[in-house]
Amino acid sequence: MSLTTLVRGTVLFLLLSAFACLPALAGPVPRSINEIVALALKHSAELIALEKEASAKQSLSIQAGTISNPTLELQGVTGSLTGSPEERSVSIGINQELPLNNKLLLRREVILRDAEAAHYQRNNAARLLQDEIIALTLDYSLTAKRQELAAELVKLNRELVVVAEERFKAGDIPELDFNLAKVELARAQTRLLEAERDKDPHRVKIASLTGLEGADINLSEMFISPKLSQGVQELVKQALVFRPDLLMLAREREKAEIEAHLSEAEALPNLTAGLFVQWQRGTTEIGGMSSVNSDTQLGLRLSMPIPVFDRNQGGRHAARAHQDSADSRKLALERNITAEVEAAVSRVTASERILAMFEQGIIPQLTENLKLTQEAYRIGEVGILSVIDEQKKFFEVSDSYLVAIYGRQMAFLKLETAMATELSGGMQ
Secondary structure, eight states: OOOOHHHHHHHHHHHHHHHSSSSOOOOOOOHHHHHHHHHHHOOOOHHHHHHHHHHHHHHHHHHTTTTOEEEEEEEEEGGGHHHHHHOEEOOOEEEEEOOOHHHHHHHHHHHHHHHHHHHHHHHHHHHHHHHHHHHHHHHHHHHHHHHHHHHHHHHHHHHHHHHHHHHTTTTHHHTHHHHHHHHHHHHHHHHHHHHHHHHHHHHHHHHHOOOOOGGGGBBOOOOOOOOSSSOOOHHHHHHHHHHHHHHHHHHHHHHHHHHHHHHHTSSSSOOOEEEEEEEEEEEEETTTEEEEEEEEEEEEEEEOOOOOSOOOHHHHHHHHHHHHHHHHHHHHHHHHHHHHHHHHHHHHHHHHHHHHIIIIIIIIHHHHHHHHHHHHTTTTSOOOOHHHHHHHHHHHHHHHHHHHHHHHHHHHHHHHHHHHHHOOOOOO
């Protein structure tokens, strides 16, 4: 054996040993619904834009509370063009507008309320986005469970084909029964393909909202929705405290109230105060004799518009109208929230009753009936049509059971969305 061959063999052995020590490639990491929601909120362009707008309004509140800059005035006068070259004067002054009636404070408070309203608008958009993404993950989970159910049906029909083939070869059943079993297997496989197809749109939508690759979406578990322990009235009270859209309208109502006070303050014009220094040079003639003199003057100037015609009547009327509008919208939203919470509680209660019927009576009995029918067919007590009918019934009722679970979870989600708070023990 040559040295080159020995070296190549050694290198190959080391490479194979290194690869053998590497862990097996893992599949997609299971993600909880909370992780999916966090990714969706992080990648939302709308939420980012609303955050920037709220930050911009916060900055404007600083500007609104800042007094205006003083005005510098320079003035020069000469008598050269009128035949009095000795006559001239120079003055310099500073004028400052002085807002009265706490106008600066009121303007700053108006912008602050607007910034707070923008903040709650962002939170409300996040609430609606969270509702959308959780509903989407529930849809995805439902299609995944349906895919598992379809796979179970394929397994049952494969077992039926095996039993039918054994009995056909033994001469216990006609070939038609064997063919029926194979047809049912093909139909079950078609349902499995359809379930896989129905899952793809949800996967694509989740990927677009979260930035995940479609293959990375692997939910760890479905939504946990415990029993309600609070009454409707208590839930309504909590919703009226936590709902960000209602808090947004409350801030707009406060803003309108401050604007009303500001409109009253605007009826009194601002005072402008000025301080100036004037240097003046001139000539004085007495008895044919003239003398040059100069003088320096320091003065204070005050000016204010007289509110004779404009007393901000339109502004005061508009502020009152905005205040009434904010009151009406806030009252209407409170009524809508109350109705939304009551309807969500009703849906949760109804879905719980439906789910209890499945879990306490229908599903256990259905499972037992299927086992008995399969065993009866195996020993020749019933025909193949009885097994096929029982398997169809098992599939249809099991699918209805999955829909009932989904309905219970979706009803609870809508209640949490209406409440704008987490009532469940958590989302896995």
